[in-house]
Amino acid sequence: xxxxxxxxxxxxxxxxxxLEPGFYQIRxxxxxxxxxxxxxxxxxxxxxxxxxxDSLTIVAGRASPLKLIEIRQS
Numbered sequence: 001x002x003x004x005x006x007x008x009x010x011x012x013x014x015x016x017x018x019l020e021p022g023f024y025q026i027r028x029x030x031x032x033x034x035x036x037x038x039x040x041x042x043x044x045x046x047x048x049x050x051x052x053x054d055s056l057t058i059v060a061g062r063a064s065p066l067k068l069i070e071i072r073q074s
């Protein structure tokens with residue numbers, strides 16, 4: 001399964017919000033520097049979806065605020 005994510009890196013607050021089915025907005029305090037925001041996005045999304053961060057992979061948009069994330073079923 002794949003979902004789309006809009007990331008706001010370097011935000012004052014952290015949170016995950018469902019905008020529409022399959023499309024989330026994620027705010028993280030982590031800067032968009034050396035993958036720090038990407039790692040935190042996967043952690044926050046995993047907590048929201050109640051799965052392990054290892055089961056999530058960014059398949060498109062690693063350097064973009066719009067990302068496509070694949071969820072592997074275990």
